[in-house]
Amino acid sequence: MGLFNFLKGTDTAAEITFPATLGAASKGHVIPMEEIPDPVFSIGAVGLCCGIEPDEGMVYAPIDSKVGQVADTGHAIGLEAGGMDILIHVGVDTVDMEGKGFVSKVKVGQSVKKGDLLMTMDLDAIRAAGHPTTVITVITNSDDYSSVETVASGQVGYGSDLMRISK
Numbered sequence: 549m550g551l552f553n554f555l556k557g558t559d560t561a562a563e564i565t566f567p568a569t570l571g572a573a574s575k576g577h578v579i580p581m582e583e584i585p586d587p588v589f590s591i592g593a594v595g596l597c598c599g600i601e602p603d604e605g606m607v608y609a610p611i612d613s614k615v616g617q618v619a620d621t622g623h624a625i626g627l628e629a630g631g632m633d634i635l636i637h638v639g640v641d642t643v644d645m646e647g648k649g650f651v652s653k654v655k656v657g658q659s660v661k662k663g664d665l666l667m668t669m670d671l672d673a674i675r676a677a678g679h680p681t682t683v684i685t686v687i688t689n690s691d692d693y694s695s696v697e698t699v700a701s702g703q704v705g706y707g708s709d710l711m712r713i714s715k
Contacts, residue, residue, distance in 0.1 A: 564630035567714040569699070570610040571662055571707035573636050574602040574683040578700045578710070585680045586640040594635065596696040597686035598711060600704065605669045607636060607683060608706050609660040619643070622650030625666050626688075632713060635686040638669050639679045649673035663707050687713060 572578075579599040584590045589597055609627065613634065617626030623642040627634040638650065649670035654660060674681045690696045695714040704710060 564611065564632070566630075566693075567695075567712050568611065568630065568632065569709050570634070570685060570711040570713070571608075572600060572700065572704040572710040573607050573610045573666070573685055573706075574600045575604055575606075575705050576600040576602040576683070576703070578698065578702060578704055579682065580698060584640075584682055584684060586682075586684075589637070589640075589684050589686065592690070595633075595686045595688040596690040597684050598698040598700075599682040599684045600710075602669075602671065602681055602683050605671045606665060606706075607638060607667045607669065609662055609664045609666055610634065610636070610685060610707075610710065611662050613660055615654045615656055615658045615660060615666075618652050618654065618656055621645065621647045622652050622667065623647075623669075625652065625654065627660070631689075631692070633688040635684075635688050636666065637684040637686065638667070639674050639681055639683075642674060642677075642679050645674070645677050645679070649677075685711060687711070 613627040613629035
C-alpha cells in the first residue's frame with residue numbers, strides 16, 4: 549500500500565516510463581543510504597533512498613509529479629509520479645524545529661515539473677539546532693519495483709541523474 553494512495557485515480561503531472569530516473573533534489577555531495585545519519589533511513593525502513601549533503605538551501609522536484617503531502621513543519625514533501633511514491637525529507641530530526649527554517653513553495657495537489665522549486669531551507673538554522681542537513685530522497689513504495697539504485701556519487705547539481713527505478 550503506497551503512502552499517497554489518496555492520489556490514485558487523479559491525474560498526475562505526467563506519465564512516466566520505466567526505468568525512471570530521478571534527478572538530484574539539491575546541489576551537493578551524494579551519500580549512500582547506509583551512510584545517512586538516521587537509522588530509520590539508513591536501513592531502508594521507510595524505503596530505499598539516498599542522501600545529499602546540500603551546498604545551498606533549495607530543494608527541487610526530482611521528476612514531473614504531483615504533490616501528495618507537505619509536512620506541517622515544512623521539512624518534508626511527498627510526491628507521486630506514475631505510481632511511485634517519493635518522499636523528500638530535509639535534515640534529520642528536523643521535525644523538532646517546528647517549521648523554523650523551512651518555507652514550502654508548493655501545495656498539496658499541485659503538479660510540478662522536474663526542477664521546480666519545492667522548498668527553501670535555512671542550512672545555518674538547521675545546523676544551529678544541532679541537526680544534520682541531509683536531503684533524503686526516498687522511494688517509499690520501493691518494494692513495488694525490481695530495482696531502486698543510486699546512480700550518482702560525489703558532487704551533483706540540481707537535476708543531475710541521482711536514482712534509477714525499474715519495474
